[in-house]
Amino acid sequence: MSTARKRQRWAGARAPEDWRAPLNVASDLKKTPLHDLNVSLGARMVPFAGYEMPVQFPAGVLKEHLHTRAAAGLFDVSHMGQVIARARSGDNADAARALESLVPVDVAGLPEGRQRYALFTAEDGGILDDLMIANRGDHFFVVVNAACKEADLAHMQERIGDSCEVTMLADRALIALQGPRAEPVLAELWADIAGMRFMDVRACDLHDADCIVSRSGYTGEDGFEISIPADQAEKVCRHLLDHPDVMPIGLGARDSLRLEAGLCLYGNDINTTTTPVEAALEWAIQKVRRTGGDRAGGFPGADVILGQFASGAARRRVGLKVDGKAPVRPPAKLYSDADGKTEIGHVTSGGFGPSIEGPIAMGYVPVALSAPGTPLFAEVRGKYLPVTVAALPFVPNTFKR
Amino acid sequence: MLKFTAEHEWLKIDGDVATVGITTHAAEQLGDLVFVELPDVGTSFDKGGDAATVESVKAASDVYSPLDGEIVEVNQAIVDDPSLVNSDPQGAGWFFKLKLKNTADADGLLDEAAYKELVG
CATH class of the missing domain: 2.40.30.110 (Aminomethyltransferase beta-barrel domains)
Known part of the structure; x- marks a missing residue:
């Protein structure tokens, strides 16, 4: 069996000799606030980015994938990093300016209650991580990849720590509800959800939990990503799962859904050796940050990346x-x-x-x-x-x- | 005679020909199969050789030749419809028939009770 081909025996991401053993034995993997719920739903748990995560539930990857496209899939993505950047001056425009020194994205022009896809770039034009940035009025709420979150936090604190207080939220779960039935399901809990557009971000109460909801996701479907206080996440999820349209979905289907949607997986499709232009992510760099724009450049690797805009990669x-x-x-x-x-x-x-x-x-x-x-x-x-x-x-x- | 391997294959041995497939347990562990590649009839394998490939949505896995032998027949039905392996792994979802080089080698394989103990 060739390891170069990443072939594996029956047990998915686990090695053949240990897949019969319970995964949590002698494991230093972290658990999400929804760990017990995932296990109780029959999830097959695997190591992912330092966490024990559900790769699939009893329905299996195929059914989970198709259910998400047809109805609504519930994903535990609490392993991702939820970071707050708050201007020390108290003026959110200062936080926007600081973030613009890290990403080739129009942050200053992002209205309150809106979210935008972004990239942390490196001096050589490579990509350190991809992320979401939301303007929450008095601060920016940033969601980064699990595998990069400690490095991202250090990067932000080092580069913009003078002007912004940068904090990782350790006490919140993150879920995604994706698919054509996501809106009607959530509308039963919070009527205002129907008024949200793609990439809108709002605070709301779901079953008395203080949530931050964005209309976004990683499946190509309409849907929502919801940050929930860790101690209330299981309750909210159990209520959502009570709905006949909602099925729990593992990382296996998350990957096949995002692949069909043409979305990049950091570490696979983009990394420190790929530039945004090579990665066909020019759309993520608004005109105002490109050559000739009012705030052109000023992000790491700007010379390389803007050079590729001009002469191609x-x-x-x-x-x-x-x-x-x-x-x-x-x-x-x-x-x-x-x-x-x-x-x-x-x-x-x-x-x-x-x-x-x-x-x-x-x-x-x-x-x-x-x-x-x-x-x-x-x-x-x-x-x-x-x-x-x-x-x-x-x-x-x-x-x- | 029904035999099993620790690599989760079953063998139904009739004379010197073994019909080979993957166990119910293996099919459950793999999840929904979307692709099966079978060996050519006439190919010889040593025990443990990569005889077939199965792929789920997530990953590719090898199916080993459980003993030394030569492929005398393959099940085209699972190539056409890989979900047969999930729905009937120890029946219609068989993989290939192996003409055993040495039928006595089968004595070293697991019987059903021993396999059941292995997978718990």
């Missing part, structure tokens, strides 16, 4: 539709020829798309080979399988803009 992240039935998984190599002579890139995410009913992938290819329809080949178990560059997302999003 050598490679680009693209979608790949696999012609046959075999899933193509990272880090499969990509070739321009059927004999594997000319290696041109590699797959960064890939698997089976349950809504597509076939294998899909994303990867990096030279710009000259990045147009949708370009035929390429992916190496899987020594064979060169035909794949075709495809427009992203694979499944159209249903955001309520």
Whole structure:
């Protein structure tokens, strides 16, 4: 069995010899506030970013995925970092200015009650993490990836700590309710939810818990992400799960949903070696931060990234539709020829798309080979399988803009 | 004669030919299968060789040859519909038939009681 291919025996992310053992024995993995609920729902728990997380529930990845697209899926994403940045001056505009020194994004122009996708960039133009930034009026609320959250916190404290108090919220859970039934389900608890648009952020009471709700997610579906006080998270989730439209969803389906939606997974599709332009994330950099904009540059790696806006990058992240039935998984190599002579890139995410009913992938290819329809080949178990560059997302999003 | 391996394969042995599949326990652990790749008829494997590949939404896994032998038949039905392996792993979801090099080797495999004890 080749480890290079990341092949595994039956037990998903766990090694074959230990998958019969309860995972929490002699484990220093952290638990989310919803751990007991996840276990009681029959979740298969696996290590992820230092946490014990549900990879799937008894329904299984396929049904969980399709249920989210058809009704509403409830995700525990409490492992993610919830960070507050508050200006020491008391003026939120100062916090916006400080954050703009870390991200190539229009933060100063983000109105109160709105959220925006952002990237922490490095001096060489690479990506340290991707994140959400919400303007909460008297502070900014930032959600970062679990695996990066300690580094992100240190980065923020070091770079903007003089002007902002930067704090990680350790006492809050984070859940996502995603899918076409998410709005009606939440509207039964809080009527105002229907008035929210994509990327709106509001404070609200759900079952007497002080929540922060944003209309956003990581599935391509309309939906909500909800920050809840840790000690009330299980209660809120149990109420949501009582609704017949709501099913608990694990990380397995979270990954297949976001792949179909063409969304990047930090650490796979973007990392310190990929720039926002290479990653096809130009849309995340508003005009005001680009060359010629009022607040152009001023973020780490601006010379590299704005230079790539002007003269292009050598490679680009693209979608790949696999012609046959075999899933193509990272880090499969990509070739321009059927004999594997000319290696041109590699797959960064890939698997089976349950809504597509076939294998899909994303990867990096030279710009000259990045147009949708370009035929390429992916190496899987020594064979060169035909794949075709495809427009992203694979499944159209249903955001309520 | 029904035998099992610690790698979660079952063998139904009839003379010198073993029908091979993965156990109910393995199918549950793998979750919904979306792809199966079977070996070519005529291929010979040593015990433990990578004979087939199964893929769930999440991951790819190998199915090993449980004993030394040669593939004499494969189950195209599970290639066409991998969910057969989940719905009937120890019946219609069989993988391949292996002509055993040495039928006595099967004596070293687990019987049903021993396998049940293994998976708890």
